[in-house]
Amino acid sequence: MGHGQRALVRDVCLAVRPGRVVALIGPNGSGKTTILRTVAGQLRALGGVVELFGRALDEVPATERAQEMAVMLTGRPSTELLTCRDVVEAGRYPFTGRLGVLGEKDHEAVRAALEATGTAELTERDFAHISDGQRQRVLLARALSQEPRVLLLDEPTSYLDVRSQLEVLQLLRHEARERGIAVVASLHEVDLAQKAADHVICIRDGRVMCQGAPDEVLTAERVAELYDLGPGAYDPAFGSVELARPEGDPEVFVIAGGGTGAACFRQLARDGVPFATGVLHEHDADGLLARSLAVRAIYERDFEPVSERAVAQAREVLLGCRRVICCVGGFGTMNARNAELLDAARAAGLLSG
Structure with missing residues (x-):
């Protein structure tokens, strides 16, 4: 995986099942975003294959891919005179055909996503003039409005206060469990990965250092190695550094x-x-x-x-x-x-x- 012909991430082998939350953790620059962008089809895999429900990703038509997979990366969309409702409704365009006209089912999906993310009160606000935390929630609503089977998120808890972080992770767990969505999210906060993920993948220097259940992977020794911490700096009992x-x-x-x-x-x-x-x-x-x-x-x-x-x-x-x-x-x-x-x-x- 990488940009152009330069491999930035190697030897990645992972499988994500419906109904499970997988967390990618590791230092900045370790390759978490590259993995997500490759799985999303935004970067071409330089080797190996990415499969979506048993089919090679590059063989899945773009419209069908957008109906199956929702992606929320860290970049902010460039909007001009768009309301938050407009941004969330964009998540339904893979289902609307060439005219882009939303039907009742589409409007219901948008309403449900706005309610689930606590952004219904923002619907008529200008997306460009709300806080970073509110933008994060609106973008999550857009992703959920697609009613995807796979949800890819890069740092979904960025810009959020403590309460909002917990609410977002509870929402992701609920969506995974109740709707059978496969969720893959990169996280900076080790304690959140410990609390919310079913499976944790530790990325360091472009490779998978280890992966497994949170209590197996997030030990004091492994977290210290992952982030170059001093002995005893991470306490798995508290999930704190x-x-x-x-x-x-x-x-x-x-x-x-x-x-x-x-x-x-x-x-x-x-x-x-x-x-x-x-x-x-x-x-x-x-x-x-x-x-x-x-x-x-x-x-x-x-x-x-x-x-x-x-x-x-x-x-x-x-x-x-x-x-x-x-x-x-x-x-x-x-x-x-x-x-x-x-x-x-x-x-x-x-x-x-």
């Missing part, structure tokens, strides 16, 4: 647990302050995050009360720090002995706040 762990001996000890320490951990990381924490259970929310951000963390086994051994180890680390921050408001049965750490911090005059 964290700042690099501050270097040096711990200056602050954080008593946390149950997710109470997350904001403190991240604030210390933003400030470049190396910190230690404990005693945390291994798969507690704070325990997982500490693996990425803390320079030292003391753990207890899951579902076990904090032991005397773990408290003694944590107390030794705590007394070597300049200050202590306690994020928990009280202690329960499983972390009761962490109260001893709080007492040690008070006795040593290390407690902040």
